[in-house]
Amino acid sequence: MTRADVVAERRAYLEGGLADVACWRCGACVRAGKRSPQQTSVQWTVRAGRDCATLAAADAAGRPRALVPTCPDLRDSIDRAAREGRLEVA
Numbered sequence: 001m002t003r004a005d006v007v008a009e010r011r012a013y014l015e016g017g018l019a020d021v022a023c024w025r026c027g028a029c030v031r032a033g034k035r036s037p038q039q040t041s042v043q044w045t046v047r048a049g050r051d052c053a054t055l056a057a058a059d060a061a062g063r064p065r066a067l068v069p070t071c072p073d074l075r076d077s078i079d080r081a082a083r084e085g086r087l088e089v090a
C-alpha cells in the first residue's frame with residue numbers, strides 16, 4: 001500500500017464514521033458503521049474478501065458474491081462492537 005492510499009483510506013474512514021471490525025472467526029477486517037441500531041453498513045476491502053472464510057466458501061461453491069453480502073460471524077462481531085461502544089451509531 002502506498003502512502004497516498006493510506007491517506008485516502010484514512011479520509012474515507014473519518015468521513016464515513018466507520019470503524020475497523022475484524023471477524024472473530026476468520027479475521028477478515030472490514031470497515032463498519034451503524035446509521036441506526038437496525039442498519040449496518042459494511043465496507044469490504046479486497047483483502048477482507050480474500051480473508052473471509054464464508055465468502056471464500058461461497059466463491060468455491062460458484063455462488064455470486066452479491067448473494068453473500070456479509071458473513072454471519074462478521075455480523076456478530078459488528079453487533080458486539082456496537083454493544084461495546086466501539087462503533088459509533090451515527
Ligand SMILES: [Zn+2]
Binds near residue numbers: 023026053071073074
Ligand atoms: Zn468471516
